[in-house]
Amino acid sequence: MFLSRCLKLASPLLLVLTAASGETTAPSYTADGSLVVPADYREWIFLSSGLDMSYSEKPGMQDHSMFDNVFVNPEAWRAFKATGHWPDKTVFAMENRGADSHGSINKRGHYQTEDLMGMEFHVRDTARFKGGWGFFAVDDTGPAKLLPTSASCYSCHQEHGALDTTFTQFYPTAKTIAAKAGSLLGDR
16 A cells, blocks of 8 residues: 555656656667667666675676676656655666776776676566566667566565565665665565
8 A cells, every 4th residue: 555655656756857857768668568778778877786696595607707787767766766666667777797807907806897798677667567567688789578477587576675676775875765765675
């Protein structure tokens, strides 16, 4: 009940904020239901970066390291800051980039390379997806393909997402906002 009231409040707020800013980064789809990859997602709000994060106990990348960079569309961020919930038409972009430690003057630590190793999207579109959210993966340079609801990301996000099936617990600024709003489910 509380969540549905917040979502009803967030949608008009999102429209007002979008109209005021003159920009829209709502999801766009191809005729077959694939997500059009936003060309300017790197200009969106940067939420966080993780190094070698994995949701499995099994080691996955023994021969290389990888950064995950997460961005969210600007109007969703503005609405989130006002309500503590991710509104309809939220688009999270997660790019996976190679990590290196030997280059230029670097003596220790890791830095991101230009090697894009993968791209995924988490999209809230309540009119389009059962459960409100869809997950997409980019194969190459084309549109991102919708993953079937049997894919593990759906159940994992439902079970472990700290807010609106998202991993807000890994986004420091967003986590603080959600905690103040009382919408954070904790460090799941």
